[in-house]
Amino acid sequence: MQLADFDVDLFLRDYWQKRPLLIRNPWKAWRNPLEPDELAGLACEEGVESRLITRAGDRLTMESGPLPESRFAELGSGPWTLLVQAVDHHVPEVAALIEPFRFVPDWRIDDVMVSYATDGGGVGPHFDQYDVFLVQGLGKRRWRVGPRCDADTPLLPHEDLRLIADFEATGDWILEPGDILYVPPCFAHDGVAVSDDCMTYSVGFRAPSRAELIEGWSEHQADALAEDDRYADPDLTPQGNPGEITAASIDRLHAMVLEALSDRDGFARWFGLHASQPKYAEADWRPEEPIGEETVRALLAEGAPLCRNPASRFSFIRQAEGAVLLFVDGHCFDCMGDAASLAEGLCADSTLVVEPDLASSAPVVALIAALIDQGSLAFEDEDED
Ligand code: SIN
Ligand code: CO
Numbered sequence: 001m002q003l004a005d006f007d008v009d010l011f012l013r014d015y016w017q018k019r020p021l022l023i024r025n026p027w028k029a030w031r032n033p034l035e036p037d038e039l040a041g042l043a044c045e046e047g048v049e050s051r052l053i054t055r056a057g058d059r060l061t062m063e064s065g066p067l068p069e070s071r072f073a074e075l076g077s078g079p080w081t082l083l084v085q086a087v088d089h090h091v092p093e094v095a096a097l098i099e100p101f102r103f104v105p106d107w108r109i110d111d112v113m114v115s116y117a118t119d120g121g122g123v124g125p126h127f128d129q130y131d132v133f134l135v136q137g138l139g140k141r142r143w144r145v146g147p148r149c150d151a152d153t154p155l156l157p158h159e160d161l162r163l164i165a166d167f168e169a170t171g172d173w174i175l176e177p178g179d180i181l182y183v184p185p186c187f188a189h190d191g192v193a194v195s196d197d198c199m200t201y202s203v204g205f206r207a208p209s210r211a212e213l214i215e216g217w218s219e220h221q222a223d224a225l226a227e228d229d230r231y232a233d234p235d236l237t238p239q240g241n242p243g244e245i246t247a248a249s250i251d252r253l254h255a256m257v258l259e260a261l262s263d264r265d266g267f268a269r270w271f272g273l274h275a276s277q278p279k280y281a282e283a284d285w286r287p288e289e290p291i292g293e294e295t296v297r298a299l300l301a302e303g304a305p306l307c308r309n310p311a312s313r314f315s316f317i318r319q320a321e322g323a324v325l326l327f328v329d330g331h332c333f334d335c336m337g338d339a340a341s342l343a344e345g346l347c348a349d350s351t352l353v354v355e356p357d358l359a360s361s362a363p364v365v366a367l368i369a370a371l372i373d374q375g376s377l378a379f380e381d382e383d384e385d
Contacts, residue, residue: 001099004028008103011182016104017131020145020187022173023180030178032137033093036116036197042084043067047280049085053123053161054078060124062160079120081193086111086279087201089311094201095350101133101203106347107275107315110206117141117193117200125167125190127153131205132183134191136175139198143181144169146188153188164188175200208275220270221260231256268317272327276313285309286375296369300359305380306368307351312376314347326367328376339363346371351380 003026015021043050043065050065056078063071065084088095094112101109110130114137115123122141127149134143146169154165167188174194175181183189185207191200231253239246261267308314316324316335326333326343335343338361345352358364371377 001096003100006100012103015182015184017184019184020171020189021182022171022175023182025176025178026180027178032177032199033097033201034087034091034114034137034199036138036199038091039082039084039087039114039116039199040072042087042090043082044069048090049280051083052080053083053121054080055121060158060161060163075118077118079118079122079193081115081117081121081123083113083115083123085113086311087114088112089280092310095310097135097201098203104131104205105315106313108205108207110204111279113202113204115198115200115202117198119193119196119198121198122190122192124161125164125188126162127164127186127188128183128204130185130207133203134175134181134183135201135203136177136179136181137199137201138177139193139195141175141191141198141200142194143171143173143175143189143191145171145181145183146190148184148186149188150186213271216274217267217270218261221263221266225260269325269332272315272317272325273330273332276315276327277330278311278313280311284311284375285378287372291369291372293365293369296365296372297360299379300354300365300368303353305351305353306346306377307380308346309376309378310350314376316343316347328371329374331374333367333370335363335367337361337363339367342367346377 003023006023006026011021042048043052044067046066048066050067052063052065052067052071054061054063054075067082088098088111094114097112098109117139125144125146144167146164146167149164156163156165167190169190173179173181181189233249233252312329313327315327317327318324319334321336322340323334323336324340324343326335326347333339333343338358342354342358342364345354354364354368368377372379
C-alpha cells in the first residue's frame, strides 16, 4: 500500500530524523482498523503491555496493565487515555498500517502502539528516543510539537512519566482521521484528544544505543574466549617506578579488547540475532507437534500460502555468492541457492505463495518446516494465534 502524494525521497531527504511533518490524510480511503472495545479487551490480556493515564486537573496518574475489565466502568467522566503496545502483533489490520512506511528497513521498526482517549485525554508533553508516525484513526487530536530535547531538558517531578517542564510549541495542528504527524527522535510533543473516541496509531521505530551494541557484542565475544586468553608479557623489562602502568602495557591491553571486537562478519551474525529477538515471547504460533517435511511438501504443492507470525522479526544479511543469513526471532539460518531465494521472499512480504520450482527443493522445505516449528511462520488459516 502506498500513500497518495507522498514523496518518499523528499521525505527522507528533508524530514526523516530532521524535523516534524504533518501529512494530511494521504490514504486512498481511510478506515479506522480497530474498535475501541477491542483495544480495551487487549489491555485486559496477560502478556500485553498497556498503560492507563487519567487526568484530574493538571495531575496525570499512570496505572500499568493488564487492567481488570471492571476498571473501565469506574473511570467516570474525567479525561483518560489507554495505551496498548504492539497491537500489530495481535491485529493484522493494525499490522497493515506499517506497510506504507517500509521505506524504512524492517529491523528499525519497533511496533504499533494504539491509544484511545476521551475528550481532554493525553499523556502530557514529552519526548521519545525514536521516530514515530502518529496516525489519527478516529476522532480528533490536537498535536503541539516543540523543539528537540536532550538529557538536560528540565522535566517535571513525576514517579512514572517523563513530562517536560516548560513545553513551548512551535507547531500546533488538529488531526482528523487519516492525518499523520511524523515526529523525529527527541522532539517535544503533546497530543490532547479534542473529541471523545480519539484513537491514535503510533508506528514506532527503534535504533540501538551505542551502549546496547557494546554491551551485547562484547558479552557475546567474551563468552567465546578461553580462560587462558590473557595478558602476557614474556618480554618484560624492569621499569623505573613499579607503580606505573606504562603506555606500552596500555597499548597491549587496549589492542586485546579492540582485536576481539573487530570481527566484522561475527558482528554481522551477532547483530542479526540481536535485532531479530522477539519483543514479546507470548504471541507464539508453535505447533504442538512438529509439522514434518512431508506435510510441508504437500501443502506447498497445493500452492498453500505461507504467512509470517506478525509478532516475528525477519531480516537477512547478504553473504558472498548469493548466499544469505536469514534471522528470525533470534535464530540464524545459513541459506544458499533456493533457500536463499525463499529467505529473501519471506523477508520482503508477510504472506507468500512459494513458486513451484522452489516448492520442490529440499532445503526450501526444510527451512519452512523449521520456521513453522519455531512458531514464526504458518500456512494460512492454520496458525494458532
Ligand atoms: C498517544 O497516542 O496519546 C501518545 C503517543 C505519543 O506521544 O508517542
Ligand atoms: Co510520544
